Amino acid sequence: MTQTLTIRRPDDWHLHLRDGAMLRAVLPETARHFARAIIMPNLVPPVVTAQDARAYRDRILAALPAGADFTPLMTLYLTEQTDPDDVEAAFADGLIHAVKLYPAGATTNSQSGVSTLKNVYPVLDRMAKIGLPLCIHGEVTTPEVDIFDREEAFLERVLIPLRADLPELKITLEHITTAQGVDYVAEADGDIAGTITTHHLMINRNHMLVGGIRPHYYCLPIVKRAAHQQALRAAATSGNPRFFLGTDSAPHLDGAKESACGCAGVFSATNTMSCLAQVFEEESALDHLEAFASLNGPARYGLPVNEDTITLEKRATPCDYPARFETEDGPLTLFDPATPLHWHVT
Numbered sequence: 620m621t622q623t624l625t626i627r628r629p630d631d632w633h634l635h636l637r638d639g640a641m642l643r644a645v646l647p648e649t650a651r652h653f654a655r656a657i658i659m660p661n662l663v664p665p666v667v668t669a670q671d672a673r674a675y676r677d678r679i680l681a682a683l684p685a686g687a688d689f690t691p692l693m694t695l696y697l698t699e700q701t702d703p704d705d706v707e708a709a710f711a712d713g714l715i716h717a718v719k720l721y722p723a724g725a726t727t728n729s730q731s732g733v734s735t736l737k738n739v740y741p742v743l744d745r746m747a748k749i750g751l752p753l754c755i756h757g758e759v760t761t762p763e764v765d766i767f768d769r770e771e772a773f774l775e776r777v778l779i780p781l782r783a784d785l786p787e788l789k790i791t792l793e794h795i796t797t798a799q800g801v802d803y804v805a806e807a808d809g810d811i812a813g814t815i816t817t818h819h820l821m822i823n824r825n826h827m828l829v830g831g832i833r834p835h836y837y838c839l840p841i842v843k844r845a846a847h848q849q850a851l852r853a854a855a856t857s858g859n860p861r862f863f864l865g866t867d868s869a870p871h872l873d874g875a876k877e878s879a880c881g882c883a884g885v886f887s888a889t890n891t892m893s894c895l896a897q898v899f900e901e902e903s904a905l906d907h908l909e910a911f912a913s914l915n916g917p918a919r920y921g922l923p924v925n926e927d928t929i930t931l932e933k934r935a936t937p938c939d940y941p942a943r944f945e946t947e948d949g950p951l952t953l954f955d956p957a958t959p960l961h962w963h964v965t
């Protein structure tokens with residue numbers, strides 16, 4: 620007997636769509652399953668002003684396949700020049716749903732990010748007043764801190780002091796990767812939530828490094844040891860409304876990944892729902908998949924849940940996802956979950 624699971628249509632609360640040829644290649648992959656996504660603003664140059672966000676939203680809408688039902692939820696890239704009035708007006712217009720903080724140098728295209736947090740306090744203060752969430756790439760960038768410890772150090776050195784200064788600010792700690800990140804989000808007072816990616820639920824650093832280095836598993840924050848993966852799986856499948864899906868699907872052309880200095884980012888839009896169903900089944904928590912993928916995110920962002928549904932069906936035959944896509948600029952490899960997937964999206 621085939622097992623089926625019908626859930627409200629999911630949303631992706633952390634997604635990189637890029638621009639141009641890459642946007643055209645990856646947008647249909649997200650729009651097929653997801654109704655909405657929080658769109659990351661780390662283009663080159665970044666999406667900094669309301670005007671940038673409006674223009675980017677129009678390019679995304681223009682790239683949607685005919686008949687697709689998908690709403691991009693725009694964000695602004697916080698810089699030390701960001702104008703609080705521009706941010707407030709964009710939020711009041713319904714154009715943006717969050718502002719994104721990249722510590723300068725932390726990740727892909729974060730050169731324009733924030734070096735001195737105090738310099739953006741006027742913007743953060745305004746956001747706290749109007750209830751606009753701040754999404755954070757939570758890693759310190761000081762060279763002495765080991766790359767595997769950057770998230771934990773961020774909690775102590777940056778996040779806790781920031782939240783003490785601005786306790787009313789709504790914060791989403793993005794793509795959490797450690798047990799410390801999980802514990803902080805679960806236990807801290809006030810308005811805090813955390814997104815978890817597909818790949819951090821599926822793989823740990825052994826998958827990336829044992830038996831050869833796999834550049835398509837390299838992302839930031841970097842995948843950690845198995846005990847952290849277990850903590851993330853427990854959090855995601857717990858039903859706790861503070862945790863929800865942000866795939867961090869982050870496409871880079873194969874040439875940029877398979878290189879002596881490869882880019883960080885995992886492209887997982889296509890097979891995320893099959894991966895998640897597998898994880899939730901393994902954790903005996905299929906009944907919490909809808910909360911993680913479809914309910915907790917909208918609640919957090921003050922948006923209605925989606926009315927339509929998707930159905931997943933567990934079949935003996937594994938899913939047949941393509942290993943890679945051809946974009947107009949070259950090949951793009953899909954996340955390889957390192958195990959056959961049996962949950963098909965019907």
Ligand SMILES: NC(=O)N[C@@H](CC(=O)O)C(=O)O
Binds near residue numbers: 870884885
């Ligand atoms: N996650 C990644 O490894 N890369 C993201 C940036 C980010 O989300 O940090 C990208 O834009 O490629």
Ligand SMILES: [Zn+2]
Binds near residue numbers: 726756794839840
């Ligand atoms: Zn990030």
Ligand SMILES: [Zn+2]
Binds near residue numbers: 633635867869
């Ligand atoms: Zn990201």
